[in-house]
C-alpha cells in the first residue's frame with residue numbers, strides 16, 4: 001500500500017474485513033439488496049444519504065452513536081467503513097479523519113459517481129447550511145473496494161447521469177479511455193465497469209501530483225464544473241448531466257479561443273441546442289458564477305480549457321470574458 005491507498009476490483013462485497021473492529025456506516029437503502037452482508041457487521045450505523053447527512057448540525061448526534069458503537073475497539077484497530085454514494089463517503093471520511101484524531105478508513109462506493117470520483121483522492125466534506133463542502137479534510141482511505149455486484153445493480157437513469165463525469169475524466173486522460181468513449185454508441189453499466197480502472201487511474205495520476213491541492217494541478221479535475229455547477233443549482237439538473245453540459249461549454253470556448261479546430265466527440269453528448277437552452281434559462285449568470293468560490297476570485301476565474309483529449313489546462317480568465325462567451329453560446 002502507498003499513502004494514497006489501494007483500489008480493489010471484485011465481483012462480490014469483501015468478506016475478509018476484520019468486522020469486529022469496524023464501524024460500518026452505510027446508506028440505509030442498501031439494506032434491501034445487500035442486507036445479509038451488512039448484518040454481519042456487529043457495529044453498524046444506517047444513515048439517510050444526501051446533503052443533510054453532510055450538515056455539520058447533525059454531526060454531534062452521529063458522533064455520539066459512532067463513539068458508542070466503537071467503545072470497545074482499540075483505537076489502532078478501529079476502521080470506519082463507508083458503504084454508499086458520495087454523500088456517505090464524504091461524511092464517513094470526515095468522521096474517520098477526526099474520530100480519536102484519525103482512524104483507518106475503507107470506502108465501498110455504491111454509486112457510479114462515488115466509484116469513479118468521490119471515493120478516490122481523499123477529499124472529505126461537510127456542509128454549513130447552504131454552503132456546500134466548506135468543512136473537510138484530505139484523508140486517504142486505506143482501501144477502496146469497487147464491487148461489480150453493487151455497481152451493476154445501480155438503475156439505468158443513474159448510469160446516464162454518471163456519464164458526464166466519465167466523459168470529463170476521459171477527456172482529461174485522453175488515450176485509450178477517450179477512444180473507448182468515442183467508439184461506444186450506447187454506454188451502460190457494463191461499459192462503465194470495464195473502464196472504471198482507467199477512470200480511477202486518470203484521477204489518481206493528477207491527485208498524486210497535488211495531493212493537498214496546493215499546486216493548482218488538482219484544479220484540472222474541475223473541467224466542466226464552472227458552468228456545470230451553475231446549471232446544476234439553477235436548473236435542478238443532475239450533477240452528471242450539468243457537468244456534461246459544462247464540459248461541452250468548455251470545448252466550445254476552447255475551440256473559439258483557437259486551442260483546437262475539430263474534435264470528434266462521442267455520439268451520446270448533449271446537443272448544442274440543449275446547451276443553448278440551458279444557458280439561456282439561467283438568470284443573472286454573473287452573480288451565480290461569482291458564488292463558485294472554488295473557481296472565482298473576484299473578477300477572475302480559473303477556467304479549464306481543452307487542447308486535445310489528454311491535454312487540458314487551466315487559464316485565468318476575466319469574468320467579463322466568460323460572460324461574453326456565455327452570451328455567445330446562447331446564440
Ligand SMILES: NC(=O)c1ccc[n+]([C@@H]2O[C@H](COP(=O)([O-])OP(=O)(O)OC[C@H]3O[C@@H](n4cnc5c(N)ncnc54)[C@H](O)[C@@H]3O)[C@@H](O)[C@H]2O)c1
Nearest residue numbers: 029049050085086087088110111113114117118123124154
Ligand atoms: N469527495 C469528493 O472528491 C467528491 C467528488 C464529487 C462529489 N462529491 C460529493 O458526492 C455527493 C454526490 O454523490 P452521489 O450522487 O453518489 O450521492 P448520494 O450518496 O447522495 O447518492 C445519490 C442517490 O443514490 C442512492 N444510491 C446509493 N447507492 C445506490 C445504489 N447502489 N443503487 C441505487 N441507488 C443508490 C442514494 O440513496 C441517493 O439517493 C455530493 O455530496 C458531492 O458533494 C464528493
Ligand SMILES: [Zn+2]
Nearest residue numbers: 165225239243
Ligand atoms: Zn463532479
